[in-house]
Amino acid sequence: MSRTIASDTFAHSSLRVHAADNVRVALKDLPKGHEVEDGGRQIRLVEAIRHKHKFALADLAEGESVIMYGVTVGRATQPIAAGAAITTENVEHSTDSHQPQGRRDHWNAPDVSSFQGVTFDGYHRPDGRVGTTNVWLVVPLVFCENRNIEVLRQCVAEALGEDPYRDYKRMARELLHGQAAFEQESTPPEQLFPNVDGVRFLTHTLGCGGTDNDAEALCQLLAGYICHPNVAGATVLSLGCQKSQIGMLKAAVAERDPHGLRPVHYFEQQATGSEETLIREALTTIFDGLAEANRVTRTPAPLSELTIGVECGGSDGFSGLSANPLVGAVIDRLVTLGGSGILSEFPELCGVEHELLARCRDEQVAERFRHLMDAYQRHAASVGAHFSMNPSPGNIRDGLITDAMKSAGAAKKGGDSPVVDVLDYTEPSVRKGLNLLCTPGNDVESTTALVGSGANLVMFTTGLGTPTGNPVAPVLKIASNSELATRMPDVIDFDAGPIIRGEARIDKLADELLRLCIDTASGRYQPRAVRLAQYDFIPWKRGVSL
Incomplete structure (x- = not known):
């Protein structure tokens, strides 16, 4: 998905993400009566809009589509006035058809000249693969x-x-x-x-x-x-x-x-x-x-031996604007350098299937994605569930009103590179490049699956604060906003908040985050989740107890 945003900058009080959008995102709390300039028009807010939430740019009739990131993210269930908030009371989950709109033949690979020849210090295994931990x-x-x-x-x-x-x-x-009753502990023994x-x-x-x-x-x-x-x-x-x-x-x-x-x-x-x-x-x-x-000791390895799984949890209304596209920019850089990324959480790809299908390298890969996505939705329906039930109360409270709205931002973790393979749960990643992996939206179940399929490092974005880690692969936490990074410094490794404030470009921070990934893979940086011994492991139970 493209990371291009509308001409307005993050320095303003609100943002229209894509030129086709009919909503804007409040970047800070906006009072009733506040005026917003959009495309030469003045929009007066008819109610207060909380930061991270969206408001309509034009009057929307009942049944009309709500567009964000250039895709349908909901449907108005009642008339919505221009300048009114988008809420669970006036919008329900809705998506575009997931039929591909043509196959994309090329993509704009990022400039990675500053990373040419860069290596990480990893553990070389007899089968030729390289570990980031031992x-x-x-x-x-x-x-x-x-x-x-x-x-x-x-x-x-x-x-x-x-x-x-x-x-x-x-x-x-x-x-x-x-x-007074505390007995002094002896010094821990030397590391064996x-x-x-x-x-x-x-x-x-x-x-x-x-x-x-x-x-x-x-x-x-x-x-x-x-x-x-x-x-x-x-x-x-x-x-x-x-x-x-x-x-x-x-x-x-x-x-x-x-x-x-x-x-x-x-x-x-x-x-x-x-x-x-x-x-x-x-x-x-x-x-x-x-x-x-x-x-076995650490020795240099090319960046092509890195496979980074991408995950989000405790997402907020800024996740799709800062942390997720930032992570996607890192994945694009890694893929350009010959490495691999794995994007999971199929319920959080609902609504952007057509864009991912257009990025599949051939029809066989596209058909696998279509088949696994349809099978998952049928399985959910068989137990009375639907992907629209995915957003949590915390997601909704912080501006992610529908699953499609959440998905459109979540998918940005996969960047823009071609999809080289689609994997079912537990299948190993074997093709270099971006892979899609069928997992649930559950943070720990999905992170567990990413590592099981071969991710030797994980980038995990969060807007509300999630401590998830993994017992085998280091997990880096990227905050979507600086308030979270300041409030939970023992959990967060990297702050994407400067993007929201207009103080840093995604490309600049992507280079910084990739360097942090390299330092982590080399053992020079220990992620917060590792320091906290946050070793979460939950397999995905798809069947029933008997």
Whole structure:
């Protein structure tokens, strides 16, 4: 989608994003009676408009389309006067036909001359891929093993002296016993594995009691994590009687790692004997795996080895104007340099399908997108749901009135480059360039899927503040507004707010953000989510519990 905006600048009190739009966005709180100049006309506001919200530029009749970003984002359910606010009371979700308007033959690639020859320091794996982190993974095949995973988590943290919640535990003791009763902690031991970024422990609620498809999807997702370039190896715990069997996971791993280059250790509790034996043997593989992983050091790799997943959560009315197009500009730069991007959240592509279809590199890719999108909508309809139900109360409160309005801004994270492939949930990304991945709009489920399909770094935009992270891939948080960046500095890594204030151009900040991505991929910058040990992992359950 084009990042071009109407001639007005962000320095004004409001903005018309696209020349075809019949609404403007308030960039700050505007009082009733405030006059706005638009295309040589004066629009007087008939009511106060809160910042991030939209108001009509002309009288809209009932049934008339609301246009923003140059596409239909809603339909008037009652007459709307020029200068009146667009709300859930007067507009409902509506989109254009998603038939493509011709195939786009070329795109305007950005100037990346300043990044030619630039590398990042990554972990080179035997299969030729390059990781941005180096972790050992501990995985349960079924929720019955979550307790044992937690035992292993605490034992490993204690043994390595790397408890990420040490300060919070000290806080709790002080609150309960008082400062005088607080016993001074000893200095943490010297880091034993300096070339390893840690051990990551996954837990989930799947593996049994669901459909065969959900069991297979879980194994495919876990295989994507086990074989991820950021992962040195894995320890897997199975109960034994569950639906997601060890043999299923081994087959899924073999698809991705046919030569068995990744060390994976499997344990079945019902065949092991005592719990103590299970824990001892699992701990042995973890510590032996850390010693082996520590032999791998960071060395230079081309930017073409970066695959960045893009995600948004807690979006606001500014997300589609600042953070999302900024991230899209970074993806365009990475694709031009030979790297890859993955755009997900199919419910948040509703309404811009025709633009994405026009960007597909061939009819086969376009047909895959059409098929997966239609199948998803049919599945939602079968349980009485619709993509129009996607916006959250927080989205609506901050100006995203319909799903189409949210989608038109969310899709900008994918930039303008051609769509080279469309992936179903858990499918690995294999083509360089921009990929579309079928996931839900749920922040954590979608981020989990992005990494499972191969993203070795994630850019996550937010307007309200979302702490989401991932256990395997670093997640960078980009704020759509400076107020959020100031209010939640322990969560936000990059501020796109200067775009809204007209103090910085997207192109300039895109270069800065790409450099931050390179520093993160090289281990020189640690994202806030990693510092907070925000390691979220939620598989997408598409079926029913049985």
